[in-house]
Amino acid sequence: MSASSTTPAQTLDADAVRREVPILAREIYGKPLVYLDNAASTQKPRAVIDAVATFYETTNANIHRGVHRLSQEATDAFELARERMRAFLGAAQHEEIIFTRGTTESINLIAASYGHANVGAGDEILISHMEHHSNIVPWQLLCEQTGAKLVVAPITDDGDIDMDVLASLLGDRTKIVSVGHVSNALGTVNPVAEIGRLAHEVGAVFVVDGAQGAPHGAVDVRALGADFYACSGHKMYGPTGIGVLYGRRELLDAMPPYQGGGEMIRTVTFEKSTYAPVPAKFEAGTPNIAGGVGFGAAAVWLQSHGLEAIERHEADLLAYGTQRLAEIEGLRMIGTARRKAGVLSFVLDCAHPHDVGTILDREGVAVRTGHHCAQPVMERFGVPATSRASLGLYNTRADLDALVDALQQVREVFA
Numbered sequence: 001m002s003a004s005s006t007t008p009a010q011t012l013d014a015d016a017v018r019r020e021v022p023i024l025a026r027e028i029y030g031k032p033l034v035y036l037d038n039a040a041s042t043q044k045p046r047a048v049i050d051a052v053a054t055f056y057e058t059t060n061a062n063i064h065r066g067v068h069r070l071s072q073e074a075t076d077a078f079e080l081a082r083e084r085m086r087a088f089l090g091a092a093q094h095e096e097i098i099f100t101r102g103t104t105e106s107i108n109l110i111a112a113s114y115g116h117a118n119v120g121a122g123d124e125i126l127i128s129h130m131e132h133h134s135n136i137v138p139w140q141l142l143c144e145q146t147g148a149k150l151v152v153a154p155i156t157d158d159g160d161i162d163m164d165v166l167a168s169l170l171g172d173r174t175k176i177v178s179v180g181h182v183s184n185a186l187g188t189v190n191p192v193a194e195i196g197r198l199a200h201e202v203g204a205v206f207v208v209d210g211a212q213g214a215p216h217g218a219v220d221v222r223a224l225g226a227d228f229y230a231c232s233g234h235k236m237y238g239p240t241g242i243g244v245l246y247g248r249r250e251l252l253d254a255m256p257p258y259q260g261g262g263e264m265i266r267t268v269t270f271e272k273s274t275y276a277p278v279p280a281k282f283e284a285g286t287p288n289i290a291g292g293v294g295f296g297a298a299a300v301w302l303q304s305h306g307l308e309a310i311e312r313h314e315a316d317l318l319a320y321g322t323q324r325l326a327e328i329e330g331l332r333m334i335g336t337a338r339r340k341a342g343v344l345s346f347v348l349d350c351a352h353p354h355d356v357g358t359i360l361d362r363e364g365v366a367v368r369t370g371h372h373c374a375q376p377v378m379e380r381f382g383v384p385a386t387s388r389a390s391l392g393l394y395n396t397r398a399d400l401d402a403l404v405d406a407l408q409q410v411r412e413v414f415a
């Protein structure tokens, strides 16, 4: 996440932010909504809702193919969104920004395209034990199809990657290293720049699953040394069904297409097709145009609140929430890494996480319960599931107080 800034620190007024997000005014079972499920999906500010609605009301048409005015305006809106995502991620060129359906599709694209072109029998792909299934299964499929081997760097009892072991697992055979920027199940902020440096030392490409990194602080893909960086609009206060894959230009240029169809070609005959330059080569078919426009608006909205201010605000909430949850008898925190971002994952000795989630819901408190699509992490900590409160920039200390009060009620029911 971010480096320190020399400009005066911007502060974040979470109460003012809340007023920009209409759904937060809702009640659930007659109680104010306390939304603590931001790692699953975030709520949308008026700026994003309006950007999508205005696009449909004033500009909607297919892009990149019409000579008519609306098509040109829609194309401009979509390409402006690409430029906004470029600036948000610190990429050098807008051609390095590929619109996808989300992080999952972004990683599958890398595995299917870069992976098939560059990974063979006996090669190795290194991930960590804390990865989301989206950063495990695409690589497993690639290994099954090519005879490559998936190598897993272990994590400590606190939920940090064991960096000494990771370094020892890298070698001539390592072709791809892929790790999460931030763990969705533990909240660990991984030392991605350091892992990238180690990956490059052995000539591997470095993939960062940024699904939980990009919403919570400034990202600079070049400073991180990421060859690829994947993120999802819906986790960044933008629409669902849209995401971005950043890829370094020279890698993208050399990669074969991922899907075939309209827009990704230069010429087509029955004998042979030739392909469009990036980014079109990787955007077959009509994309989620309004989603892209909304995602661009979300990036601008996040920037307007200051990524470093967001990071500081969420760090304060994380520290407060960690301290308050320690008051709950029989609560075990899963994930106590040195550097964490907005995730409080825990189990209670008296109740199953699903029962915890159900009782919290009756109090208006939305958390996620389950394995969080990270089953190997659950197995590592010896639990089938956790309850997870995850933070966003509109959360307040009062939200965490409401969580703690509701957990005290769980204890009263089950103890």
Ligand code: C6P
Pocket: 039, 040, 041, 101, 102, 103, 104, 105, 132, 134, 135, 180, 182, 183, 184, 185, 209, 211, 212, 232, 368, 372, 373
């Ligand atoms: N994690 C969660 O509740 P998609 O579904 O493609 O937008 O994102 C997938 C994904 C990839 N990597 C990480 C680290 C993630 O956290 C997620 C999504 C959600 O934790 C839904 S399982």
